[in-house]
Amino acid sequence: MAKKDKLTEALKKHFGFDTFKGNQKAIIENVLAGNDTFVLMPTGGGKSLCYQLPSLLMEGTAIVVSPLIALMKNQVDAMRNFSEEDGVAHFINSSLSKSAIDQVKEDILSGKTKLLYVAPESLTKEENVEFLRQVKISFYAVDEAHCISEWGHDFRPEYRRIRPIINEIGKRPLIALTATATPKVQHDIQKNLGMTDAAVFKSSFNRVNLYYEVRPKTANVDRDIIKFIKSNEGKSGIIYCLSRKKVEEFADILKANGIKALPYHAGMDSQVRSANQDAFLMEQVDVIVATIAFGMGIDKPDVRYVIHYDIPKSLEGYYQETGRAGRDGGEGHCLAFYSYKDLQKLEKFMQGKPVAEQEIGKQLLLETAAYAETSVCRRKVLLHYFGEEYPEDNCGNCDNCLNPKKQVEAKELLGAVLEVISTLKEKFKAEYIVNMLVGNETSEIQSYKHNELEVFGSGQDEDEKIWNAVIRQALIAGYLEKDIENYGLLKITPKGKEFMKKPVSFKITEDHEFEEEEEEIPVRGGASCAVDPVLYSMMKDLRKKLSKRLEVPPFVIFQDPSLEAMATTYPITLEELQNIPGVGAGKAKRYGAEFIALIKRHVEENEIERPEDLRVKTVANKSKLKVSIVQSIDRKVALDDIAVSKGLEFGELLDEVEAIVYSGTRINIDYFLNDVMDEDHIEDIYEYFKDSETDDLEEAIEELGGDYTEEEIRLVRIKFLSEMAN
Numbered sequence: 001m002a003k004k005d006k007l008t009e010a011l012k013k014h015f016g017f018d019t020f021k022g023n024q025k026a027i028i029e030n031v032l033a034g035n036d037t038f039v040l041m042p043t044g045g046g047k048s049l050c051y052q053l054p055s056l057l058m059e060g061t062a063i064v065v066s067p068l069i070a071l072m073k074n075q076v077d078a079m080r081n082f083s084e085e086d087g088v089a090h091f092i093n094s095s096l097s098k099s100a101i102d103q104v105k106e107d108i109l110s111g112k113t114k115l116l117y118v119a120p121e122s123l124t125k126e127e128n129v130e131f132l133r134q135v136k137i138s139f140y141a142v143d144e145a146h147c148i149s150e151w152g153h154d155f156r157p158e159y160r161r162i163r164p165i166i167n168e169i170g171k172r173p174l175i176a177l178t179a180t181a182t183p184k185v186q187h188d189i190q191k192n193l194g195m196t197d198a199a200v201f202k203s204s205f206n207r208v209n210l211y212y213e214v215r216p217k218t219a220n221v222d223r224d225i226i227k228f229i230k231s232n233e234g235k236s237g238i239i240y241c242l243s244r245k246k247v248e249e250f251a252d253i254l255k256a257n258g259i260k261a262l263p264y265h266a267g268m269d270s271q272v273r274s275a276n277q278d279a280f281l282m283e284q285v286d287v288i289v290a291t292i293a294f295g296m297g298i299d300k301p302d303v304r305y306v307i308h309y310d311i312p313k314s315l316e317g318y319y320q321e322t323g324r325a326g327r328d329g330g331e332g333h334c335l336a337f338y339s340y341k342d343l344q345k346l347e348k349f350m351q352g353k354p355v356a357e358q359e360i361g362k363q364l365l366l367e368t369a370a371y372a373e374t375s376v377c378r379r380k381v382l383l384h385y386f387g388e389e390y391p392e393d394n395c396g397n398c399d400n401c402l403n404p405k406k407q408v409e410a411k412e413l414l415g416a417v418l419e420v421i422s423t424l425k426e427k428f429k430a431e432y433i434v435n436m437l438v439g440n441e442t443s444e445i446q447s448y449k450h451n452e453l454e455v456f457g458s459g460q461d462e463d464e465k466i467w468n469a470v471i472r473q474a475l476i477a478g479y480l481e482k483d484i485e486n487y488g489l490l491k492i493t494p495k496g497k498e499f500m501k502k503p504v505s506f507k508i509t510e511d512h513e514f515e516e517e518e519e520e521i522p523v524r525g526g527a528s529c530a531v532d533p534v535l536y537s538m539m540k541d542l543r544k545k546l547s548k549r550l551e552v553p554p555f556v557i558f559q560d561p562s563l564e565a566m567a568t569t570y571p572i573t574l575e576e577l578q579n580i581p582g583v584g585a586g587k588a589k590r591y592g593a594e595f596i597a598l599i600k601r602h603v604e605e606n607e608i609e610r611p612e613d614l615r616v617k618t619v620a621n622k623s624k625l626k627v628s629i630v631q632s633i634d635r636k637v638a639l640d641d642i643a644v645s646k647g648l649e650f651g652e653l654l655d656e657v658e659a660i661v662y663s664g665t666r667i668n669i670d671y672f673l674n675d676v677m678d679e680d681h682i683e684d685i686y687e688y689f690k691d692s693e694t695d696d697l698e699e700a701i702e703e704l705g706g707d708y709t710e711e712e713i714r715l716v717r718i719k720f721l722s723e724m725a726n
């Protein structure tokens, strides 16, 4: 082995790693040489090290702009772990006290501090600017740099002020880093930071170990997800929902179904939030249900699945969120539930925002829809979106590649699309082109009088869906290009022009049909509910036997569709059997016994999970008040304090808590009981309820006599009911 070079030695010395990952070394060399640097590297790629190591090797302090307070704290802690000197890294943000800030400043001026993390808001504060002007700065790093662009998934206006402030403080080399950037976003960032000449280091965005899957979101989505989680027992997973309300609701539903899950969103009390995050990191719970607020900077290497309950607002967001699965290179199942209705809802939310912003939001959504609906390799589509070409035909690790749809020739169709685009001088978006093809007289088309053109309606033999598929796949194949700067106008590439002169074969796959509720996409792991062929044939044999014995034709016993239904849903009681089409009470009684015995044996021997077993328990329709009470109790807030904060009498609060317990939610109020009651008293009352035949309060009061107050009895009864009944 070659002797280690200096940089690798420094890596080992400061961070304990033996080798650099990916582009790290070249990036660090570029920073050390004092050049501007732009880094595109997927989540988990090791971006932090690209500025941390040079900061230690260079003279002065590196200023790191980073968007989240929590993130900063983690990074500073991590840096301190590597160093003997606590002052080596600091952060300045709004959470620090005046005296803490003074300490930070002292360390910086004394030269101890190599890295200073600042939030953009703090960077722009006059007093900080004043201070930083006296500091010797080695370089600036802008982490999560996609926040600069409105086209990114997490735009923050204050990020756009970084460059002017840097100019005020004093120009030094700049390194910008992000895990997601389409070519458009990358350009935005470089332009805004005034670093168009920067050396760009782009790692591949391909995450080979991630399995991408999109399923239609039906009314059964809760059930689908519960089933998925149960078949992945003991593994860690994240479920993303778009609203805080949904996060809370769904976390409750999961808990009610015996899954260890906790919610996480920005609206929660910060203590609970970080406790929940820790519980997930420490594997006290398997699942975290979260809004996208969760995950930035979360470094749990073995998240085995990421589920999108709602379709994300952009593919950047989706990529970033799915990127949290399988960071250790192991299994990572990315499952998204898609419905067109969700998309429309999201579009509606945007109304009321400035028009330009709406337009951007809509374009981003359309890209997400295209991704969800496509039957092309998902990896190919995603990577194309990030400006990367994926050359393989079949990635072998997405739903579309595992269940490829038949390709159909679309040479003529592509010709027609190109014809329309060229006739319209490449000045329109996909939607408009499709309307022209199918002959849809929108008011826009009328105002341009385009309905009078020959190409208007030239594609009316095919429907919109096909045309969308042709256009999307022509984009991927490089016949067309989207002019993102101009909100997605379609342009014909040189390859497209070549095609117009000399058409060649162009095969496409039709998009998935998502509007029909019941479409069944074959799923990895066989979650689809197809007929069990083994059971089906055994039942046919049984029917034959019975038919001989009873001397009736087989169909008189049960008809084929009934047997098929049985081999799908596995009824094992006479009641369940009567739910099968073609089986009434009479038939069930007369012929059913042997069938259900057979099914039962089959189910047991093969450990089959019956759909009936999976009936999802819903959480009792709890009002907001009840939900909030349960949360406070989970947080171990004293019950009298809860009552005060909700404006309730203590008795009224107990009414609510009792209702919660009676509806089947289990809560634990021991923390409070142990605080306000004697242990013996609790035990006495508890024992009483154990032996009693009724939970009636009056009777309990009478029976237990004057030793206990009504409130005490009610409190212990809550404990008892929660532990026994639920």
Ligand code: ADP
Pocket (backbone or CB within 6 Å): 017, 018, 019, 020, 021, 024, 041, 042, 043, 044, 045, 046, 047, 048, 049, 179, 299
């Ligand atoms: P990113 O910011 O790109 O998502 P991080 O900087 O958080 O990634 O790094 C991800 C993980 O990779 C961290 O646990 C980090 O310690 C680790 N890591 C970074 N560089 C190396 C390296 N050269 N060798 C081994 N592990 C590394």
Ligand code: MG
Pocket (backbone or CB within 6 Å): 047, 048, 143, 297
């Ligand atoms: Mg990072």
